Amino acid sequence: MCPFLDTASASHPALIDSNHALQQSILATVPDAMVVIDEAGTILLFSDAACRMFGYDASEAVGQNVRGLMPNPDRDRHDHYMRHYMETGEAHVIGIGRITTARRRDGSTFPIELAVGEARGDSGRLFTGFIRDLTEMRRAERRLADLQAELSHISRVSAMGSLASALAHELNQPLTAISSYAEGARALLGEDGTPAAGDIDMVRDALAEASGQALRAGQIVRRLREFISRGESERSVERLRRLVTEAAALALTGAGPSNIDFEIRLDPTVDRVLVDRIQIQQVLFNLIRNAVEAMQSASRQRLAVYSQHLPSAKGAAGLVKVTVADSGPGLAPAVAAVLFQPFNTSKAKGMGLGLSICRTIVEAHGGRIWAEASEFGGTAFHFTLEIAEEPQDD
Numbered sequence: 385m386c387p388f389l390d391t392a393s394a395s396h397p398a399l400i401d402s403n404h405a406l407q408q409s410i411l412a413t414v415p416d417a418m419v420v421i422d423e424a425g426t427i428l429l430f431s432d433a434a435c436r437m438f439g440y441d442a443s444e445a446v447g448q449n450v451r452g453l454m455p456n457p458d459r460d461r462h463d464h465y466m467r468h469y470m471e472t473g474e475a476h477v478i479g480i481g482r483i484t485t486a487r488r489r490d491g492s493t494f495p496i497e498l499a500v501g502e503a504r505g506d507s508g509r510l511f512t513g514f515i516r517d518l519t520e521m522r523r524a525e526r527r528l529a530d531l532q533a534e535l536s537h538i539s540r541v542s543a544m545g546s547l548a549s550a551l552a553h554e555l556n557q558p559l560t561a562i563s564s565y566a567e568g569a570r571a572l573l574g575e576d577g578t579p580a581a582g583d584i585d586m587v588r589d590a591l592a593e594a595s596g597q598a599l600r601a602g603q604i605v606r607r608l609r610e611f612i613s614r615g616e617s618e619r620s621v622e623r624l625r626r627l628v629t630e631a632a633a634l635a636l637t638g639a640g641p642s643n644i645d646f647e648i649r650l651d652p653t654v655d656r657v658l659v660d661r662i663q664i665q666q667v668l669f670n671l672i673r674n675a676v677e678a679m680q681s682a683s684r685q686r687l688a689v690y691s692q693h694l695p696s697a698k699g700a701a702g703l704v705k706v707t708v709a710d711s712g713p714g715l716a717p718a719v720a721a722v723l724f725q726p727f728n729t730s731k732a733k734g735m736g737l738g739l740s741i742c743r744t745i746v747e748a749h750g751g752r753i754w755a756e757a758s759e760f761g762g763t764a765f766h767f768t769l770e771i772a773e774e775p776q777d778d
């Protein structure tokens with residue numbers, strides 16, 4: 385083979401120059417922090433945005449192992465994660481993306497959204513990570529602020545707990561009335577079931593009263609429902625991934641500094657659900673906050689939100705089961721018995737309303753919510769949602 389041709393095709397100076405220039409311009413302009421690593425985790429490329437985000441110069445970062453950009457436990461485990469992926473092909477981040485935490489040069493940590501893609505280079509695989517700072521990204525902040533404003537109707541939902549007990553009291557009146565009208569009518573029917581001629585009208589009146597009271601009870605229940613759902617149904621086709629990512633960012637952002645190893649693992653075959661977005665995000669928010677609070681003194685803090693398609697028998701699109709799993713202490717038996725009832729809390733400052741609100745919302749959507757032990761040795765809350773029928777667009 386002609387050595388001249390060989391070298392010319394592989395490394396023509398003009399080609400190297402233009403490749404290099406292209407690479408430099410990409411690194412300088414890509415808006416997200418971009419980090420390219422090899423199979424060993426060594427940083428090959430480090431974009432300008434990454435320099436600003438992490439506080440390293442590109443010249444310092446290149447050649448270092450990427451785990452330096454992570455807090456523990458990921459830092460110690462990253463080599464293992466990569467080996468595991470190479471050996472099994474089982475991805476936890478690659479092609480999926482997740483919200484996790486990163487570590488700046490000065491040791492401070494911050495929440496990020498990480499997306500990792502994979503490419504095959506001449507000398508093995510390359511992994512490209514795109515990183516968004518969830519605390520600094522102004523767009524995300526605005527989005528969070530918007531969400532926060534929308535979620536202010538939570539306080540309204542929270543008031544539901546106290547309203548519920550007032551309504552329970554109110555419901556007692558028609559129920560007592562129904563019972564005494566029915567009892568009266570039964571007495572008027574007499575021993576042999578044939579009322580005296582003059583009593584027939586009274587029986588009829590008593591039954592009319594009883595049915596009127598039953599309607600009133602129904603109205604009271606409906607009022608409670610309307611109050612919770614803001615009086616109008618706002619269901620629309622939403623993407624589960626968006627609901628989860630936003631609710632998680634919100635729940636984790638306000639939860640204070642932590643070392644949570646967090647992952648979102650959504651079933652790629654289901655994404656669209658027909659829901660009231662704010663309400664379902666409220667459910668996710670409550671469950672994630674509870675999980676974070678439960679893990680406060682756990683040595684290993686693992687949190688995962690995942691979904692699973694539950695196909696239905698025939699025709700219909702079926703259900704999706706959404707799970708929030710933690711590595712906390714699990715449910716105390718006394719708590720488990722009254723889990724979804726309002727005003728049950730084991731926390732000094734707890735209201736004990738979160739889970740009862742979750743149940744009201746999930747059931748109003750035709751779903752079910754329950755708790756089990758989680759794969760991480762803590763608690764897993766599951767709830768189901770109906771999958772939206774095939775989308776019209778996009």
Ligand SMILES: Nc1ncnc2c1ncn2[C@@H]1O[C@H](COP(=O)(O)OP(=O)(O)O)[C@@H](O)[C@H]1O
Nearest residue numbers: 674675678714729730734735736737738739763
């Ligand atoms: N992930 C969890 N792990 C352990 N216990 C939990 C978890 N989620 C909820 N609980 C228990 O259920 C109780 C009720 O939760 P909730 O209704 O959200 O009210 P609150 O959070 O105000 O206490 C909590 O106080 C806690 O004891």
Ligand SMILES: [Mg+2]
Nearest residue numbers: 670674738739
């Ligand atoms: Mg709670």
